[in-house]
Amino acid sequence: MVEQGGDRVGSARVEVPVAVVTEPELVREAYTVFKRAMAGLEFGPFDPVEVTEPGRFLAAYDGARIVGSANSFATHLTVPGGARLPHAAVSQVGVLPTHRRRGVVTALMRKQLTDAAAAGEPVATLRASEGGIYGRFGYGIASHVRSARIDRRKVRFAAPGAPGGSVRLADTDGVAVLAPIAARAAQNGAVSRADVWWRKWELRSAEHTGPSYLAVHSTEGVDDGYVTYRPLDTAGWFTSENKTIEVTELVALNPAAHQGLWRHLLELDLVDTVSIGTLALDDPLPLLFTDERAVTLGPVRDESWLRLTDVPAALGARTYGEAAPVHLAVHDALLPQNDGVYRIGADGAVRAAAGTPAQVTVSVSDLAATYLGGTRWWRLVAAGRVQAAEPDAVARLDRLFAVDREPYAGVFF
Numbered sequence: 001m002v003e004q005g006g007d008r009v010g011s012a013r014v015e016v017p018v019a020v021v022t023e024p025e026l027v028r029e030a031y032t033v034f035k036r037a038m039a040g041l042e043f044g045p046f047d048p049v050e051v052t053e054p055g056r057f058l059a060a061y062d063g064a065r066i067v068g069s070a071n072s073f074a075t076h077l078t079v080p081g082g083a084r085l086p087h088a089a090v091s092q093v094g095v096l097p098t099h100r101r102r103g104v105v106t107a108l109m110r111k112q113l114t115d116a117a118a119a120g121e122p123v124a125t126l127r128a129s130e131g132g133i134y135g136r137f138g139y140g141i142a143s144h145v146r147s148a149r150i151d152r153r154k155v156r157f158a159a160p161g162a163p164g165g166s167v168r169l170a171d172t173d174g175v176a177v178l179a180p181i182a183a184r185a186a187q188n189g190a191v192s193r194a195d196v197w198w199r200k201w202e203l204r205s206a207e208h209t210g211p212s213y214l215a216v217h218s219t220e221g222v223d224d225g226y227v228t229y230r231p232l233d234t235a236g237w238f239t240s241e242n243k244t245i246e247v248t249e250l251v252a253l254n255p256a257a258h259q260g261l262w263r264h265l266l267e268l269d270l271v272d273t274v275s276i277g278t279l280a281l282d283d284p285l286p287l288l289f290t291d292e293r294a295v296t297l298g299p300v301r302d303e304s305w306l307r308l309t310d311v312p313a314a315l316g317a318r319t320y321g322e323a324a325p326v327h328l329a330v331h332d333a334l335l336p337q338n339d340g341v342y343r344i345g346a347d348g349a350v351r352a353a354a355g356t357p358a359q360v361t362v363s364v365s366d367l368a369a370t371y372l373g374g375t376r377w378w379r380l381v382a383a384g385r386v387q388a389a390e391p392d393a394v395a396r397l398d399r400l401f402a403v404d405r406e407p408y409a410g411v412f413f
């Protein structure tokens, strides 16, 4: 069914019809719109129908023509305390260059977020192409990451040996080995992977012509981590002074797997540098070495943009630290059913009775930034983004929302 959006074009309002596309030809058309919108992003030659979950691809229309796209995948997000919430992994958002700034993406976001809330997905996350797009739709940055380069010449391990377990070369193993390991990743902020995500992984791997490697760590016969990696600039490899291995992904379910896989990488003969694009902010990698300067960390950048589509369900699903309760007023212009005052305490979060006064007031996007514990409340207050009637309530919120580990999804979709 095509719904009329009624979103804005400059100062005028226009109708932007939006519909779920299920027919293969329409899915392909919507995907082509996304590709055109992204201008320079590389896409494989695969059929988008193969990597799309039925019933989740949205298209915006101008007459009979698709001019905007927004897709998502049914997955789970791990939140503080360990609950795995049904989650929309949002992707492939794009509008044709001829149809920008007419409210097309606004209409798509409105329908996507409304549908997610109605379908029992209280959270959605995405990776943003630009920082200025998604705040207005209630998304906030919930996790950050950074890259790292390790100079092998400086590497001396601080611990005398690997803590146990073994690493095997598994270059020809595929999804059947990797997917069960990745599925057990349960850190704060972890996002599970849809079957179509793995299908895309297979198609992309098949497309890659250069060398690429896979090593799997196991402890007492149970696989508990893997790393995929490739050499860079192989044309001059034999004579290069800086032979570099790029880690495309490292999943470690425990410290033994983390140490074992990094030892495997850093004990590769020939290699001068090992680089990785995405690390959790508190990844213990630098502490593996007697000289922390063996690791050069890259700048911090945003990872998960989070939207709480159902604020009471999302707040009620995570756990909280010890502090006296706070009454928090939440404002959500796009999904006004989330508006209200919530009582947040060590025993959980519930909507307060109408008329309850709030000690702190927050937008739904700034609430999203704090939800996984990646952004402290005092910083939002200091930046003038959150209003506090009682300064002590802010300190209490920081204790309530505190987490042991920095949030980290570790997956791109």
Ligand SMILES: CC(=O)SCCNC(=O)CCNC(=O)[C@H](O)C(C)(C)COP(=O)(O)OP(=O)(O)OC[C@H]1O[C@@H](n2cnc3c(N)ncnc32)[C@H](O)[C@@H]1OP(=O)(O)O
Residues within 6 Å of the ligand: 037, 038, 090, 091, 092, 093, 094, 095, 096, 099, 100, 101, 102, 103, 104, 105, 106, 107, 126, 127, 128, 129, 130, 132, 133, 136
């Ligand atoms: C998860 C992912 O897929 S990330 C990939 C996102 N896609 C891209 O980056 C592809 C290239 N860009 C595009 O396709 C489009 O420009 C989009 C999707 C970013 C925006 O689509 P549009 O239909 O033009 O947005 P729409 O007209 O609904 O704009 C809504 C508001 O956002 C603002 N806005 C739109 N794009 C941007 C932007 N890139 N940066 C800052 N503000 C923006 C508009 O000015 C408007 O503001 P207003 O309400 O104050 O007037």
